[in-house]
Amino acid sequence: TAAPAATGPRRSTRGRETQVVPGGGGGGTEGARGRARPDPRGSAGPGPASERLPRAFSKGFSSTFTGERRPKGDRIFEALGATDELNSAIGLAGEFSSEKGHTFVEQLHKVQCMLQDVGSNIATPLSSAREAHLKRTSFSEKPVLELEQWIDSYSEQLPPLRAFILPSGGKSSAALHFSRAVCRRAERCVVPLVQAGEADPNVAKYLNRLSDYLFVLARYAAMKEGKEEKIYVKPEP
DSSP states (O other): OOOOOOOSOOOOGGGOOEEOOTTOTTOOOOOSTTOOEEOTTOOSSSSGGGEEOOOOOOTTEEEOTTOOEEETTSHHHHHHHHHHHHHHHHHHHHHHHHHTTOTTHHHHHHHHHHHHHHHHHHTSOTTTOOHHHHHHHOOOSHHHHHHHHHHHHHHTTSOOOOSOBOSOSSHHHHHHHHHHHHHHHHHHHHHHHHHTTSSOHHHHHHHHHHHHHHHHHHHHHHHHHTOOOOBOOOOOO
């Protein structure tokens, strides 16, 4: 279930900072001239509660959902950015796949929604989270188990893997391979947060299984479209 929109008190525009709120992979939106503005990338719910913070120069700092100020180069925001990029990559892969009539696009849409919840958890560091924060941004193991079921289902339909596959197999497949690579980077960003006790271990598990799902799905897309998967060929010495 997606985390609800932030309903807490607004940060003062005089503080010139950004606050990350649940429901957004890339964090909150900064606003201008003291006006609260809706996030153009979408909101977690209707009404005033879904509005984001005023746009203002942040002086290189942002705030987590817990209100903690950190430099924008902090590994939490690096992980949020990687997760946001992953969501965008999957969105592109979904569009290519939809054009080919693949039925798995509904699964990709569900994954995109889950990545919003991943972002909410990342934006809520456990070291500064209160019980109210944790209730809204917790991440369970259920989505991880669902991914594993999907992986098994597609794997059973694929021919055995006998060589190293290069990203290829048509636009749908290649885009899914690209998403897989982005997912691996997002996982590498999240693992240190989990090791430091700042993020839920299930978030890292989800990204780990998601990359495997995207790999299997890329192969499945190529097979269904009748596209050739290019394999690694060792160059002549």
